[in-house]
Amino acid sequence: MKGFSKLLKKDLILILNNYFLYVTLFFAIFFILLVNFVIPEDTSIEQSVYVLSEYEEGNKLIDYFKEQELSIRTLDSREELMQYMVNDFNSIGFILVDNQNVEYVLQGYENEKTKNLLALNIENMFQEFTNQIDIKTTYLVENNTVQKIPFNKSIVPLFLVMEPALIGLFLIATMVFSEKEEGTIKAYAVTPGRMSSFLVSKVVLLIILGFISLFLVALTTVGTKANYLYLAAITLTGSIMGSGIGLLLSSFFDNISKSMIWIIIIAMVLSLPFASYFAPNFSPALIKSIPSYSMMFAYKEALFPTGNSSIIGNTCILTFIIGIVTLILANLNIKRSL
Amino acid sequence: MIKVNGLYHSYSNDDNYAVKNASFQIEKGEIFGFLGPSGAGKSTAQKILTGLLIMQQGDYTIDGKFVDFKKRDYFNKIGVSFEHPNVYKKLTGLENLEFHSGMYDVKTEDPMNLLRMVGLEEAAGKKASDYSKGMLQRLVFARAMINNPEIWFLDEPTSGLDPTTASRIKDIIKRKKEDGTTVFLTTHNMYIADELCDKVAFINEGEINIIDTPKNLKLKYGKKLVTVEYYDNDRIVNNTFSIVDEAERTKLNEIINKGNIATMHSQEATLEQIFIKVTGRGLE
Incomplete structure (x- = not known):
């Protein structure tokens, strides 16, 4: 535990000195300004x-x-x-x-x-x-008061998915490659510290960054109406998944330039479901199977609750399992490319 | 006692071995030098013994017990000084040592004391990115002492250091040896090996060619000659005498007895000359 706290402290100092924290804050603040002051609430054009x-x-x-x-x-x-x-x-x-x-x-x-x-x-x-034709409408759920989500707020789930799954993945991979290039990971490998602790420290780091971004953005755009317990759960498991994928990727290569093509491919695949968010009719099974798809809708449900909480549970389980599996694989593989 | 037997390693997992059938033993408190040119296999051997590379073939025992790299306790006993200054550049020298000190389960040295020992106390609060190459080398060296290791792996510990600092580092190594630390030193610098090592192994193309004390190697491979500059009727004469030949030894004794000697040097071979003789290749 003592070793792990030192690892985490070191990683926290590094993200401060490497400006990773400031990059996260910059993106969050930029997005907040965009949502609150630039993107209109209603973009429909009425004649x-x-x-x-x-x-x-x-x-x-x-x-x-x-x-x-x-x-x-x-x-x-x-x-x-x-x-x-x-x-x-x-x-x-x-x-x-x-x-x-x-x-x-x-x-x-x-x-x-x-x-x-x-x-x-x-x-x-x-x-x-x-x-005077009388059209009768029957509702499946009585008193279902689903409110229309303003357009500017409706894009908040996309940003929240981006933070752990895309930006986080890239940040974590960058941190590991930096340790490989400086050779500091070798210096760590000849201490009693375990490689699994080294990896978990990076995961915790991404969870911290994810929470900072989540609370900043959600509080300033949606306010207190969102379900923050659900939001925290999705961010927690999403961060485990994002960092797991980033760590697995970085375990195969010894520098970032060799892995860049894979980072871009993974980022593109994870971004594909964004199209389905705005055009729900476009959601083939292949896109639905990408974890960022269910993450988007889980975030939407947690931000603008409608009572469909099962999507949140399913998403958390899915992203947690992917995260754990990728972390185990990264742990097995990372020593091969020291 | 450290015993290594039949060590092999191939990076390509075929018969192209970087280290081939390396066997040696090191007594406790001994400085054992692995002497060889770049690419000879000395760093590969060190990486295997420090767990950075998988031991594909061979045995490695300490005091008769097989070393199990999966049990992290072995790493409490070793210290590794890398040739490449692999420190966190965004952390200060002190932060680097404090971080590493937290990784061990044994009593560790005070980081400031170590920085003082290597002459970095004034730069303790500076980021390592602002250190010179020599300072980084000293920081890596200091880090390798943080857990008071029983076995110390040093890879080119004086590389890139000025003579004064190199001398300071050599003194620390000698002191650690006196304290009972076993040192595994890899270098291509024959002077360091000659000055520090109790035993040296010549490694070339992955194979150990010879293991002996520097003194024995010199005696075995050096010429038994003495070159003398002496005064003979107010002029300086330069002459070389064999100490094996009876007549020449008598003549040398006469010159010594007259007390007219200006300079006198034995013609012992350097480790580099012996290395070339044994392996047919230079150390650079």
């Missing part, structure tokens, strides 16, 4: 709809549209409608001429498909209004 009713009954139809939460603006004359549309390129207008005729006012860039869609849409709305 403005301007409406003019030229007959009495038309106003009732407009009121009905408003009840359906359509954001439309009612105007008093054709001139006014035209003027508004000239000033707002992303807008359409329609004029309720009488109860049989509707006139569309378009910008001119809309294609045939859009025009047909608009025609179909307004026809449906007329039918709904006149026939």
Whole structure:
């Protein structure tokens, strides 16, 4: 234990002197600023709809549209409608001429498909209004108050995955290669200290860095609503996995340049699931099997709880097992490339 | 007593051996020199004995017991000074020694004392990256003493040091020997080997060619001649006499008895000359 605390102390001094801690802090602060001040909460682009009713009954139809939460603006004359549309390129207008005729006012860039869609849409709305079709919805879970996640906060899980699985992997590999190049790992190998302690010290280091980054980012972006126990569990096991992969990789090579191609390949593979995060329809089994995939959604669940905690448990077990297996392999292999 | 028997090592796991059938024994408190040029296999032998390389073939016993590298206790007994200054450059000299001191299960030396011994006390708080090559070498040497080792492996301990510092390091090695430390010294420097070693082994192309004391080697391979400069009627005469030939020995005695000698040197061979004679190869 005495030896391990000395190892950890040495590694902590090294990450301070090697600026690794500052790199982690820089990335975390940069991300916090990005989320809180640069990326908008809502990136959806809504089209403005301007409406003019030229007959009495038309106003009732407009009121009905408003009840359906359509954001439309009612105007008093054709001139006014035209003027508004000239000033707002992303807008359409329609004029309720009488109860049989509707006139569309378009910008001119809309294609045939859009025009047909608009025609179909307004026809449906007329039918709904006149026939009052009642659509009944049944919810599987009552009182399920799933809140819409603002776009800027929705990318927080990606950063939290990046820290242990990508940045951490690279930092750990860099630290081990630095020890190999300086020959300090040989000096350690001729002491009673065990190579397993040497590796575990690096894992603990990455867990510390992961926690610093996690609490900084989560508290300043999501606040106290997140489940911090779950977040800590995912970061703990994710860090074990990230450092395990980094240590296994560094056990095969004697310098960083020889291993660089593998670091890049692993980083790319671990980043592939990011595409599925924004386009959930794109999630083939191969991508789902990459551990960073379930990590992303586990972080999302812990940050914005919906009650689906099983994904967190499964992710922690998966990343923990991968971490332990890679650590055992690294321990067996590391002395071969001293 | 350290006993090594039939040591082999091949980096390519074939018949291309870096160390081939090396056998030797070292008495407790003895300085044993492994003398050979670069690539002769001396560092490989040291790496095997320090557990850095797997022992592929051979026996290694200390006081009759086989050394088990998996039991870390062996490492409490040894100290290793590497030729390459492998210290943490981002840590200070003192931090480097404090870190290593924490790795042992036995009583360790005070890091500051060690730094003082090698003349680094004033640089104790400086980062090792600011040390000169000689300072780094001294730090590595000091680190090898941190656990008061019973067996001390020294790889080119005076390499890159100025004569004064080298002399200081040699004095420390001599003192440790007097304290009973067994020293395994690998070097290609014949002067160091000659001055420090009780026994030397000549290693070339992985094989040990000869093991003996430096004195015996010189007696065996040196010429039994004495070169004398002496005054003869106010002029200096330079002459070489055989100490084996009766007539020449008598003449040498006459010159000595007259007391006219200016200089006198025995023509013993250096270890390098003997190395070349035995292996057919120089030490550099």
